[in-house]
Amino acid sequence: DAGVTQSPTHLIKTRGQQVTLRCSPKSGHDTVSWYQQALGQGPQFIFQYYEEEERQRGNFPDRFSGHQFPNYSSELNVNALLLGDSALYLCASSSDSYGYTFGSGTRLTVV
Amino acid sequence: AQSVTQLDSQVPVFEEAPVELRCNYSSSVSVYLFWYVQYPNQGLQLLLKYLSGSTLVESINGFEAEFNKSQTSFHLRKPSVHISDTAEYFCAVSRLNDYKLSFGAGTTVTVRA
Numbered sequence: 001d002a003g004v005t006q007s008p009t010h011l012i013k014t015r016g017q018q019v020t021l022r023c024s025p026k027s028g029h030d031t032v033s034w035y036q037q038a039l040g041q042g043p044q045f046i047f048q049y050y051e052e053e054e055r056q057r058g059n060f061p062d063r064f065s066g067h068q069f070p071n072y073s074s075e076l077n078v079n080a081l082l083l084g085d086s087a088l089y090l091c092a093s094s095s096d097s098y099g100y101t102f103g104s105g106t107r108l109t110v111v
Numbered sequence: 112a113q114s115v116t117q118l119d120s121q122v123p124v125f126e127e128a129p130v131e132l133r134c135n136y137s138s139s140v141s142v143y144l145f146w147y148v149q150y151p152n153q154g155l156q157l158l159l160k161y162l163s164g165s166t167l168v169e170s171i172n173g174f175e176a177e178f179n180k181s182q183t184s185f186h187l188r189k190p191s192v193h194i195s196d197t198a199e200y201f202c203a204v205s206r207l208n209d210y211k212l213s214f215g216a217g218t219t220v221t222v223r224a
Contacts, residue, residue, distance in 0.1 A: 004154075033211065042115075042201050042214030043155070056210040090154055092212075098143045098162055098205060100212065102155040 002027070004093050004103035012109045013081050021076040021106045025093030029101065031055075032074040034066060037088040037105070049074050078108075086110045114138075115202050117215035124192055124222055132187040132218045134202035144185040145203040145212065146176055155201065161185065197222045 005024040031050045035043035045058035049068035063079045086109050092100040118133040147155040159170040166178040176187045203212040
């Protein structure tokens, strides 16, 4: 059983560009959350999607947006990239409030 | 809002020695508590979780954590570590009926022979 799959694994973008990260949840999971993990820090909650709607959002600017598709997969979009957006972006899927499974992440470098 | 404090940023330990990673949280409501492990260049893996019931929870690889409500702590312990336990460990909390995990800054455990 595949767990959470994220793509791409690594990405390099230039300041001001836009990026889209993708996540396929674990089989049986209908909820997808996104986290940003800066170097040397714990993950920070960006937002969660359930039933194709953003259910909860963390303290991130509107440059961060997302989408969930009918098959429960999800995308994270970041516009107008800043150097400070360089981080590991983690996707987590769940079917309840306490059974989160994390993917291996996408390492985004903004230059 | 809840917050999580991991009291040690780095813990060096010799192989077969015991280790304790300290975690304190603050929350005005009941919470779920978690420990995650992150190996280099990988995502997070759940070690163990406390939802309710017995305050002592165990993982399959020898770790255990005890929920102490009065001290708002959820310290992680292992009586004898292996080289393969070298990793970063994160404590996290989630409020009941909330949808996000709030993580501590992490504790880097380095096991030496």
